[in-house]
Amino acid sequence: MRILMIPKLAIEIGIDHGDPSGSRYEDIIQAIQCVSLSSDSNIEYLKSGLEDYVLKHNHRLHNICHSCFPDREHLKVGTGVACCSKSGRNAGQVLEAVIIISQLSKSTSPSCIPVCCGKTEVLYYKDFSPCLISRPSLNALTSIDWKSYGLTLRSYSDENSDALLEWENLPLGFHIDIVLHRYQKQYPSAIVMLPANQKDTTERSLTRKAVKLALDNLKEKNAGVLLTAQTLKIRSYAPDLARTLAGLILSSNDSNFQGECLSLLGLQPQKIKSEAVENCIKERLLSVIDLNDRKPQRNQEATPYLFDDRFYKEHNCLDDYEEGEEADSSLYL
Amino acid sequence: MEGNNSISRPSDMLIRIRDFTRSIIKGMCKEQSSFVVHIDRFRNYCTDSSGHCCCSSYTAKGKELITLQRECHVHRLDVLLRVLLIVQQLLQENKHGSKRDIFYMHPSVFREQSVVDRAINDICILLQCRHNLNVVSVGKGLVMGWLRFSEAGRIFDCINSPNSAHPVPVNVEEVKDIMSVAKYILIVEKESVFQRLSNDQFCKKNQCIVITGRGYPDVPTRRFLRLIIEKLCLPTYCLVDCDPYGFDILTTYRFGSMQMAFDAKFLRISNIQWIGVFISDVDRFSLPQHCLLPLTNEDKSRTEALLRRCYLEREVPEWRLELELLLQRGVKFEIEALSAHSLSFLSEVYVPSKLKGELQM
Numbered sequence: 080m081r082i083l084m085i086p087k088l089a090i091e092i093g094i095d096h097g098d099p100s101g102s103r104y105e106d107i108i109q110a111i112q113c114v115s116l117s118s119d120s121n122i123e124y125l126k127s128g129l130e131d132y133v134l135k136h137n138h139r140l141h142n143i144c145h146s147c148f149p150d151r152e153h154l155k156v157g158t159g160v161a162c163c164s165k166s167g168r169n170a171g172q173v174l175e176a177v178i179i180i181s182q183l184s185k186s187t188s189p190s191c192i193p194v195c196c197g198k199t200e201v202l203y204y205k206d207f208s209p210c211l212i213s214r215p216s217l218n219a220l221t222s223i224d225w226k227s228y229g230l231t232l233r234s235y236s237d238e239n240s241d242a243l244l245e246w247e248n249l250p251l252g253f254h255i256d257i258v259l260h261r262y263q264k265q266y267p268s269a270i271v272m273l274p275a276n277q278k279d280t281t282e283r284s285l286t287r288k289a290v291k292l293a294l295d296n297l298k299e300k301n302a303g304v305l306l307t308a309q310t311l312k313i314r315s316y317a318p319d320l321a322r323t324l325a326g327l328i329l330s331s332n333d334s335n336f337q338g339e340c341l342s343l344l345g346l347q348p349q350k351i352k353s354e355a356v357e358n359c360i361k362e363r364l365l366s367v368i369d370l371n372d373r374k375p376q377r378n379q380e381a382t383p384y385l386f387d388d389r390f391y392k393e394h395n396c397l398d399d400y401e402e403g404e405e406a407d408s409s410l411y412l
Numbered sequence: 413m414e415g416n417n418s419i420s421r422p423s424d425m426l427i428r429i430r431d432f433t434r435s436i437i438k439g440m441c442k443e444q445s446s447f448v449v450h451i452d453r454f455r456n457y458c459t460d461s462s463g464h465c466c467c468s469s470y471t472a473k474g475k476e477l478i479t480l481q482r483e484c485h486v487h488r489l490d491v492l493l494r495v496l497l498i499v500q501q502l503l504q505e506n507k508h509g510s511k512r513d514i515f516y517m518h519p520s521v522f523r524e525q526s527v528v529d530r531a532i533n534d535i536c537i538l539l540q541c542r543h544n545l546n547v548v549s550v551g552k553g554l555v556m557g558w559l560r561f562s563e564a565g566r567i568f569d570c571i572n573s574p575n576s577a578h579p580v581p582v583n584v585e586e587v588k589d590i591m592s593v594a595k596y597i598l599i600v601e602k603e604s605v606f607q608r609l610s611n612d613q614f615c616k617k618n619q620c621i622v623i624t625g626r627g628y629p630d631v632p633t634r635r636f637l638r639l640i641i642e643k644l645c646l647p648t649y650c651l652v653d654c655d656p657y658g659f660d661i662l663t664t665y666r667f668g669s670m671q672m673a674f675d676a677k678f679l680r681i682s683n684i685q686w687i688g689v690f691i692s693d694v695d696r697f698s699l700p701q702h703c704l705l706p707l708t709n710e711d712k713s714r715t716e717a718l719l720r721r722c723y724l725e726r727e728v729p730e731w732r733l734e735l736e737l738l739l740q741r742g743v744k745f746e747i748e749a750l751s752a753h754s755l756s757f758l759s760e761v762y763v764p765s766k767l768k769g770e771l772q773m
Binding site for chain 1: 426429430433434436437438440441447479480481482483486487489490493494496497500501504521
């Protein structure tokens with residue numbers, strides 16, 4: 080409930096099983112810290128709730144861990160909301176997703192290290208109550224192309240607990256938190272009994288959409304995060320490309336040309352150092368590369384060749400020994 | 413491809429390099445970045461057997477779009493820009509460097525010489541220039557015979573010693589004062605055949621020029637050959653092994669290579685005549701059957717690929733028939749097999765009989 084941060088929720092009823100050692104629900108009714116949010120939307124509360132959850136190390140602490148998180152900006156957050164707006168029995172279904180990426184430093188205290196390293200416990204809420212993740216939502220999570228976000232899902236499980244996603248090769252200290260909340264917009268008055276398969280399909284597609292929106296939102300707000308493996312390789316070329324381009328500009332014996340290029344880059348020509356030019360070009364290149372990474376995959380695959388590269392490769396089968404000093408002429412002697 | 417035979421000055425090249433660099437910086441700085449480098453694509457053959465292809469024209473057949481979306485593109489761009497920076501320095505300092513020199517400046521990035529060669533071709537296409545980048549090749553061609561010329565003020569008098577090999581000049585632009593009393597030019601595929609003719613004093617007995625590219629001819633060899641043919645207006649004959657490699661070398665002289673397709677118009681030799689060796693020569697010259705070697709599977713697949721080239725049917729159908737015969741018979745035949753009669757059979761009998769106009773293509 081502390082994650083949902085529902086401002087109007089006042090009371091939660093718990094039943095004591097008669098444990099003579101004391102109430103087992105000592106903490107169950109807890110004042111939610113007053114959070115002033117500009118928006119009245121549930122997603123903002125959900126986001127705030129998950130941020131608190133992460134900043135307090137999964138609520139193991141009562142207060143924010145300032146040693147790990149000097150400020151909230153250390154968290155990288157993405158949100159996504161998918162609604163079923165079609166008319167009919169599914170209308171009003173909403174699925175909200177919040178994803179937070181946090182990175183702890185190498186000097187983190189052992190008590191701050193997450194219990195499940197390399198794993199994400201997916202918190203799931205339905206109609207404002209915590210519950211076990213539904214099968215359609217779990218299927219949706221496992222069907223997402225995580226590689227297009229630079230992540231590789233190794234395995235998942237959901238036995239008697241929240242769903243657990245296990246990742247491959249997460250950097251040290253890197254952690255992903257996910258919360259999903261499915262509800263009916265006009266709750267509780269608009270609960271409709273739907274055929275099971277219809278509900279499942281709707282929930283699966285809503286979950287997929289909301290999670291992808293959250294991932295895209297996170298990428299858009301945080302440069303260099305959730306990049307595909309190919310983008311990371313391309314980024315590695317940026318320093319060399321920048322150095323060469325800076326060389327082409329600064330080693331030119333045409334000062335007007337130098338001035339024009341520096342002006343295009345937004346740099347002052349006077350007393351400019353090559354390192355500054357390189358860094359500027361590198362940042363521009365990285366910006367282009369990251370922008371390409373955020374483009375839909377179908378656009379990246381449809382490479383705009385006007386001449387298919389495969390043709391060139393097929394018809395060069397005899398041109399292995401060609402041109403230049405290194406042509407192998409030993410076959411002919 | 414512009415530029416034809418006129419030489420662009422270094423200052424022109426430097427302007428083009430600056431224009432190209434400026435366009436990259438502009439593309440990178442646009443709000444919705446459109447970082448794309450367009451490189452014209454040239455080809456001198458395809459596999460369209462209908463005869464309706466446009467390979468015989470020298471225009472670009474499409475464009476390659478180099479972006480920052482694929483790693484192979486980015487690597488190609490990295491190589492191209494590194495070579496371009498070196499070229500800019502060479503032009504500004506009025507120095508020359510070889511392709512091999514350039515390779516050793518960044519060997520871990522370039523990895524192979526062919527990568528540098530391709531980058532230089534890309535730059536020639538981008539800047540629409542021909543070999544004016546102050547980048548030179550170490551030529552591997554050889555020439556001998558009744559020819560005299562000068563290169564950068566140095567005189568090469570092959571006539572004084574017509575059976576001595578001279579290296580083909582690399583800076584063809586600086587070749588001048590070409591003089592010859594030769595009656596024809598003979599191109600031979602291999603250095604071994606060139607040496608055979610030299611040892612047999614072929615040019616003393618036959619008033620000709622003999623040239624070899626020592627396998628696949630490099631650009632300086634092809635440019636030099638084209639130059640002397642144009643200047644001297646001599647018939648040109650070609651002698652290659654009867655196998656897929658030999659045939660491919662023949663077509664390189666005749667039609668140009670795919671790698672240099674952008675410059676094919678100025679490198680190809682349209683009036684070349686193929687004098688041998690042919691499968692039929694075995695019977696014609698009563699050579700033993702063991703001179704014919706079986707084609708390997710690789711030879712067969714290469715021959716099949718050659719047969720698909722569009723220009724064969726269109727322009728040299730008789731060459732294509734000979735190649736088909738090679739594939740049908742499943743055998744190949746090397747020039748050296750002529751030594752089955754005698755070492756000098758090539759120079760004293762075979763070539764002279766071919767040049768009498770009886771047995772050519």
